[in-house]
Amino acid sequence: MRTSDFDYDLPPELIAQEPAAERDGCRLLVMDRHSGDLHDAVFRDIEDELREGDLLVVNETRVLPARLLGAKRGTGGSAEVFLLREVFDREPRTATSATWEVLVRPGKRLKPGSGAVVDFADARGQVALSAEVIDWAGEGSKGGRIARLTTTAASLDEALHRVGHTPLPPYIRNYAGDEELYQTVYAKRESSAAAPTAGLHFTTQLIERLKAKGVRWETVELEVGLDTFRIVEEDDPARHQIHTERYTVPERTVRAIAEARERGGRVIAVGTTSMRSLESCWDAETGRPQARDRAATSLFILPGYRFNVVDALVTNFHVPRSTLMMLVSAFSSRDHVMAAYRHAIEQRYRLLSFGDAMFIR
Incomplete structure (x- = not known):
């Protein structure tokens, strides 16, 4: 496994420089993590992809004026x-x-x-x-x-x-719009240097419809660092030293995971930061998640990692050669993810933080 395995040609014109006109009106690429099958949708259609008993877990951190x-x-x-x-x-x-x-x-x-x-x-x-x-x-x-x-x-x-000013990723240039659009609608405590961008697509109305359908909604908090934008420079990704971040998984979220499992529902991470929080709270000795309060995690998820908590993932499209490309490849496969990115580029999806989304199920 080499870092170059997670590289792809990113067309500069597809890097979204502003958010979609409607948060939930962006495009959604749905991928089966096992077969790699793809289909195109609109983000609000995620309501059709979720079912009663599923649990969505979001990172409710808010971006500092850093x-x-x-x-x-x-x-x-x-x-x-x-x-x-x-x-x-x-x-x-x-x-x-x-x-x-x-x-x-x-x-x-x-x-x-x-x-x-x-x-x-x-x-x-x-x-x-x-x-x-x-x-x-x-x-x-x-x-x-x-x-x-x-x-x-x-x-x-x-x-x-x-x-202070809300920091935007370095690949977003000259954005002069509402800085609040780089915050999720459910963001609370200011503790991050970057937004958990997979959550930007949810509206309060969509959240309420999902809850009415029987989809449960719970939270974690991971304090996102600027290192999330950095690419891996080592040729061997296993030699990369990933940054350490603080995360919190409340007891109510741990209980919700257990209840979703009992009902046959899926645990769905909204964003890679929620994914890292949920997988970091897994206790191998007890064989179940444990509540955490601002615990430190340097979990680096590479292909070959065994997922213990998360069954599906809502995520954006990521920078080439990044730890996030490696994470999503671990959740599916490198070949499936690269095929999905080729499809997204061919279909002119908008990429990165202000761009479109994927649902990997």
Whole structure:
């Protein structure tokens, strides 16, 4: 198995640069994970694919306003700080101060030990938030930094919402639409640097129709990191060091999984982040899922992995050579997935985060 096995030619013109006019009006490619059979549909048609007793599990995390555009203190030069994850073992957190792992630009001018501070002004031109670069991030961070965030506002949360921007994937350029369309309609706690995009296609009306049909709806939370956009650089994917993320699987979701199994229903993960959460909570000793509360997972799902919890997957189309291509190939097969992607490209599906969806059943 080589990383190149999960490569494909991605036509730039098929990378969706804006969401569908209607969330559930995008296209849906339905694939049988065992046979590879395909058929084309519209996302709201997923109602016809689901049946009473099925359980949909979604990642209810919300995207942080994690992209901060400011100026370096002392020189006034433009600088960007991207929040990745809060670090809790460095300094005590207060309402107005916290430590974060971040990415910075320009990296050469924002080095630890240089006293580098970036100030971020709100719409009135007042500095509402500052970031001091205090250390390098750990091994595997690819140039990340540790920064101390401070604010004169009532709270960091208030300051972030005054100066921050919702981060979009690097392949989405010049989007000037409603940033709320990069959030799911059921998103709750802000804890992610990227959206769990498979869930973007659900509307409140579609969710209610599914529930009325007898499809159960439960949640997990996985704090999505920016590494989700990075491709695998190792020739041998088994040598790739996948990022660690925090995830939560509530007890009610664990109970719902057991009840779905008893009724003969399927456990359907909405998105690869829900998939990783559900598979990470599997306890091999007890032979069943266990509730988790902000547990760490670095589960890397490659072909050959045995799925213990999930029976079907709602997902978007993914970047070539990514861990997500490997995950969906593990859930079906590399040949079936590559055939599905060839079909999607031939049929001019819209791809990646703002694009169309797949239902792998």
